[in-house]
Amino acid sequence: MILVLVLATGAQQQIPDAPSATAPQQTPFPTADPNAPATARPATRPPLEERPAEDQPPEEAPPAEIRPALPAVRPATDQDSRDEMFTLVTDVAFVIVPVTVKDDNGRLVDGLLRRDFTVFEDGDEQSIRLFTSDPFPLSAAVVLDVGVSDLAMRRINKTFSGLAGAFSPFDEVTLFTYGSTVEQRMDWSQANDRFATELRRQQYQGRSGGVPVVSGPMVSGPTINGRPFDPGTPSVRTVRRESRVLNDAVLAAALELSKRDRARRKVIFIVSDGAEEGSTASYNDVLKVLLTNEIAVYAIAVDASAIPGYRTLAEIRMPGFGRANILPKYASATGGDVFPEFSREAIERAYARVASTARNQYTLGYTTRATAASNYRQIEVRVHRGGLRVFAKDGYYPLPPARPSSEDTAQPNP
Secondary structure (H helix, E strand, O other), X not given: OHHHHHHHHHHOOOOOOOOOOOXXXXXXXXXXXXXXXXXXXXXXXXXXXXXXXXXXXXXXXXXXXXOOOOOOOOOOOHHHHHHHOOOOOOOEEEEEEEEEEEOOOOOEXXXXXXXXXXXXXXXXXXXXXXXXXXXXXXXXXXEEEOOOEHHHHHHHHOOHHHHHHOOXXXXXXXXXXXXXXXXXXXXXXXXXXXXXXXXXXXXXOOEOOXXXXXXXXXXXXXXXXXXXXXXXXXOOOOOOXXXXXXXXXXXXXXXXXXXOOOOOEEEEEEEEOOOEEOOOOOHHHHHHHHHHOOEEEEEEEOHHHHOOOXXXXXXXXXOOOOEOOOHHHHHHHHOOEEEEOOOHHHHHHHHHHHHHHHHOOEEEEEEEEOOOOXXXXXXXXXEXXXXXXXXXXXXEOOOOOOOOOHHHHOOOOO
């Protein structure tokens, strides 16, 4: 019906009026084409002023506006097709699980197939719908702890060329430092000469000096009821313990990584002794951000945390002194790893190992149910071969379902 209406409207401008029973045929409009065949040309008539009065055409009324009952036909476009298609929205969550497999000697194991893996979520076996061993480009946030000892910091400063060389030209990096505060030293950039130049330009200083003397007879002299015996003795106040805001630094790096493309492997690369003291963010809050955004934490444990037995020290917490080393906790929960290295040469070798481990992983994927983000889900990955160790994240927090926009929920005005 739409097509007929449009054709009739167009013909109104090209076909002459039908002959009248009482009036002679009117002058055709528009003028006939002089090149048309003689049989196709309309007959000519005398001018209007030479016709009798009764033969004069009645005065024409203004043309009536024609409004089709249905929308007019116009050429279809790709945009029209997209707008007119029905959209089916489903809540489907696809979980990506990067997996590192090592042998008893700590070497990466390659050549495994899909059938060698089994994935469980909350104890239920999942159907693996994605499997690949292809390397991924990295989005790496490098986090340097400038609160380590000055001796360790001087050693780290000499390894920056090795740190820059650990990344490929396809990777992108950013740089954070932290001590009592967190600072982003460089925006996101390709791992090229600019990153290497920025690292070489920075020469950081660590913590120097010994433990401050804050009490005892060698400081204030004899006292009576807590007051100096000699009123002229200067008062010495307790020195506030220096902050080491590792949690805040990891959170800042994680928030930056959450904005990067999901097609890249997202990692936080920490060089630290793992000490935490004085952060605003808690470990549990930071871990939720890491797992929600599929971010793995890798670390080079330096200074005191590189001493043999550092994993045992990581579990020790003394009141008022913070936690000795929380790097293993972050790495274990997110599927990363920790490399305790003490010497300059060992730190440089560890840089390459960390980047290679993060880039060359098995990638598993499965579809799960979509629920609110507050429900933590535990993941277990098993390999059906003996003598192998599996490194994967312990679980994840699913993202909340998409909320309708303000336009969808707006009520029409009365």
